[in-house]
Amino acid sequence: MVLKLFRLIFVLLGSLPKKKNLVIFESFHAKQYSDSPRAIYEYMKKHYPDFRLIWSVDKQAAPLFDGFGVPYIRRFTLRWFLEFPRAKYWVNNVRLPSWMPKPADTVYVQTWHGTPLKKLGTDIEEIHMPGTDTASYKLNFVLEANKWDYLVSPNAYSTEIFTRAFEYGGKVIESGYPRNDVLSTPSETLSSSIKRDLGIPVEKKVMLYAPTWRDDDYFEKGKYRFEFQFDLERWKREFGEEWVLLSRMHYLVAENFDFSAHAGTVYDVSTYPDIRELYLISDLLITDYSSVFFDFAVLNRPIVFFMYDLENYRDQLRGFYIDIENEAPGPIVQTEADLFAAINALKDSDVRSNPKFKAFRNRFSSLEDGHAAQRVVEAFLE
Template sequence: MKYLKHKIYGIIFNLFKIFPLKKNKITFIVDSRESFKGNLDYIKKEFEKRGNFDFNFFYKDKLSIKGFKNLATSKYVFLNDNFFPIAFMNFKGETVVTQLWHAPGAFKKFGGSVADGDTREMLLKISDNVDYLITSSKNIEDYYSEAFQISRNKIKPLGLPRADYYFESHDVDDLKSKFCNRYDIDFNKKIILYAPTFREEEKYNNVFNYLNLDEFNRALGDEYVLALRLHPKIKDFYSGDISTKGKYIDCSDYKSEQELLLISDVLITDYSSIMVEFAILNKPIVFFAYDLDSYLSNERGFYFDFESGVPGPVVSNSNQLIDVIVNEEFDESKMSDFSKTQFDAIDGKASKRVVDFLLKYEG
């Protein structure tokens, strides 16, 4: 039976509604890997400034009596990605369920924008039990309304909480020094971060079939080092064999993606939403879209025209990629304009706005 597991979760959860709600209790829904925690961490830190709150984590891939009880008795519940059992959970009327969503802005289509009818119906049921969906800009509300199948009046463009990281005090030189020591890199070299996304068309996932490392390093190696950060699903397809040894740094296992963005001088990507966050820093981005025609035909598509809408030059082969970086063919005004469409405010106060809103209207 479709969604049976999620319905069982809902039935179990509903049994715990007999316990009274606690107004200072907050529960964050995560998985056991605690992935996508960035927004949640910043919301937690902001609540900690406001008083004595009881914080709990509900691990969605673990059955726990304590977890269900905490979830059922929480005043505030936060999600950062999809959790289908929400569709079958009858929260108390005083409970406030807020979806923060881990991906910044609107780039690749997702959720109800690409799903079949059954999935859209499920998303609608989930959204019925969600009080607020936080986005980064009013300009993208229509996209999120479609993706989550949620009413516009539940969408609040208050910002991306984890983007507050870039406005904190960081010793960037120290962060870079630690990175360079770990990977045995010359500190004086600039870092080009290459972060390709996963393709359903498997043959395009081996990035070194399209990026000529010898030519890249011959042209750029004196000034730059190439740091590769792979999407987890790509690892089965790319060839980091003896022919590429020493020609790039594989930092896929580096814990903090945000630190990497902060210390990198240039980002090379393709269709990854990482570029939306990197654009905040107003540093150069190159889109290495060697399979653009295939991606447009076979993948989920974008919310805007890719070639004209992305905040940087689009290239299709190694030579074009190298030329763009060597000649610094970047348009700062385009990057700035893009950020303004994705973020209403870029000020390091997103977490504050979210918590201010919830305490004012739901506290």
């Protein structure tokens, strides 16, 4: 009944004249100030002072936005209902609640949140997530995509997949990802500042571990499990003198990890506001099936793929769009011993001399030139 009431109010207010210079932003279900919506917001704040730029924020995330000094309205409050349905522009990077209709005169810009490796939307053959089934999941995806007026794509490869997997027939802005603009011209001053804020000694090298979630390993709907598959004590003995390890769990993982035994060596950065800043300070990335490696590659730094459950993930859970075993821009390993060996082999290397890495960059990152946010904004304001 509450959702029906919300929908009714939303429809009624959405039928009123639009606030033509109002842009409302959300990132990851209104819980983050991050990703391409943040990059677009910051670009518009600098170059389009006549626009009102406001964030829609989950109540639990309000302190985060207070800290950044960013203007926001709390989701589902009276003020939110008076503003959101009447905004001329929405900018988001994930799906909105299914009860929320898009008014006819609203321009909905969907940035999405990654170049796809694992299958998406209607391309997934069977859903293993709690609280839904395959048919419902696919239908909800298609219904959401029908609301979008613009879809941001980082490259031609993604455009082909997005339009098919989302059954999307609207306008595509093939621009590169706005969130990656900062990676195309990394700043040493900014990197030093980020390390200082995290308490990382400036002389230490940084290794970022950023795995994804597993659809079939969960506590309940929306709360997924994750277990480390390498020993942190051994990692510390092997690399701790020269390196620190940043642990960045996917936002869907509900685990709270206790790294107190490894203080000063292992840092939990799962709730750090923006992963782009973690990329900037990281000298090497460890990941698995997460799309983070597409972005990190922009920096021309080493990547190791720790795919300990490759066969199950590839053949049962999701499946891949590319032949990852032949096209990955770094070694794929499945055991702790091989992981540590790969790190040692890559940690001082220049990946730009690797033909496979160069081919990967040319295919997926050719548009990442620092001007993606500009291209996106100019496209949806035309």
